[in-house]
Amino acid sequence: MNRNSMGARMLGLVAVVAVVTVAGCGGGGSSSSGSGGDKTVTIGFAQVGSESGWRTANTQSIKSVLTKENGFTLKFADAQQKPENQIQSIRSFIAQKVDVIAFSPVVTTGWDTVLEEAKAAKIPVILTDRAVDVKDDSLYASFIGSDFVDEGKRAGVYVSTTFGTAPISVVELQGTTGSAPAIDRKKGFAEAIAANPNIKVVASQTGNFTRSEGKQVMEGLLQSQPKIDVLFAHNDDMALGAIEAIEAAGKKPGQDIKIVSIDGVKDGMQALTDGKINYIVECNPLLGPDLATLAKKVADGGTVEKRIVTKDEAFDQAAAKVALPSRKY
Numbered sequence: 470m471n472r473n474s475m476g477a478r479m480l481g482l483v484a485v486v487a488v489v490t491v492a493g494c495g496g497g498g499s500s501s502s503g504s505g506g507d508k509t510v511t512i513g514f515a516q517v518g519s520e521s522g523w524r525t526a527n528t529q530s531i532k533s534v535l536t537k538e539n540g541f542t543l544k545f546a547d548a549q550q551k552p553e554n555q556i557q558s559i560r561s562f563i564a565q566k567v568d569v570i571a572f573s574p575v576v577t578t579g580w581d582t583v584l585e586e587a588k589a590a591k592i593p594v595i596l597t598d599r600a601v602d603v604k605d606d607s608l609y610a611s612f613i614g615s616d617f618v619d620e621g622k623r624a625g626v627y628v629s630t631t632f633g634t635a636p637i638s639v640v641e642l643q644g645t646t647g648s649a650p651a652i653d654r655k656k657g658f659a660e661a662i663a664a665n666p667n668i669k670v671v672a673s674q675t676g677n678f679t680r681s682e683g684k685q686v687m688e689g690l691l692q693s694q695p696k697i698d699v700l701f702a703h704n705d706d707m708a709l710g711a712i713e714a715i716e717a718a719g720k721k722p723g724q725d726i727k728i729v730s731i732d733g734v735k736d737g738m739q740a741l742t743d744g745k746i747n748y749i750v751e752c753n754p755l756l757g758p759d760l761a762t763l764a765k766k767v768a769d770g771g772t773v774e775k776r777i778v779t780k781d782e783a784f785d786q787a788a789a790k791v792a793l794p795s796r797k798y
């Protein structure tokens with residue numbers, strides 16, 4: 470899409486994108502001059518959307534710490550999974566002269582121009598959850614989030630060692646096309662199973678990280694694939710949608726079709742405990758506290774670590790039974 474048509478789309482989106490000031494004083498303009506310390510830090514956060522249980526937990530973690538009591542004014546925007554909405558929100562944060570901008574980029578590409586505008590405005594940018602693919606990594610101060618390649622690898626190693634001792638047909642429900650978690654989880658899974666000749670990925674399609682699309686795609690795969698032994702889903706929400714499709718087809722999820730997923734949200738851990746999922750690699754969404762610490766530092770002009778990797782556990786059915794009661798999300 471060329472810049473003019475992009476500009477037209479973005480202007481049209483002004484009415485769509487609601488930038489909400491969540492805490493502290495309303496209205497535009499920074500309530501501090503590039504401050505950290507005890508002065509209020511005004512932070513603009515452009516969230517992916519509300520597509521999954523993981524996103525809900527991530528948003529809750531962010532909103533629960535970026536509060537007036539903790540010295541923040543939060544301007545929060547929900548992009549409804551559209552990168553153009555995020556670009557519009559970031560431009561709005563720049564116009565309001567916030568102290569810090571943070572966002573979880575829907576997809577990895579298309580960010581150079583707007584991040585250059587933030588840099589020109591001397592507003593530091595923190596990436597949370599998902600990464601960007603930019604020529605100049607000085608365009609952001611820090612990236613805090615999980616290692617998605619490792620998550621995919623761990624899922625692949627489990628499939629290979631647990632189910633791959635005989636020939637198996639695997640179907641893959643990918644996350645949002647072009648997003649860092651979808652690209653990297655697919656890469657990690659493929660690397661982990663590459664050496665096992667028993668494993669064949671017979672189909673790999675996006676379910677866009679949502680339960681409804683995961684169900685829809687799985688319905689199609691159950692029709693088109695003569696044999697499905699294992700489902701690898703890039704997130705629990707798509708796995709839960711697929712479970713509905715598998716049961717509607719008269720098959721037993723977790724038994725007739727084994728399921729390996731990523732996230733570890735409550736509904737996913739419940740399905741794991743109930744034996745409908747076989748293994749979940751966690752992707753910790755509770756990024757709020759670390760984001761708050763980073764935001765104060767960069768607002769103060771301090772330097773921060775370029776990459777902070779959040780720790781992820783993994784659960785089989787027995788481990789899920791033990792962990793579920795005390796899960797925070």
Ligand code: GZL
Nearest residue numbers: 520521523598650678704732
């Ligand atoms: C991963 C995050 C992904 C989750 C999905 O960090 O970006 O997006 O795995 C969510 O549940 O929709």
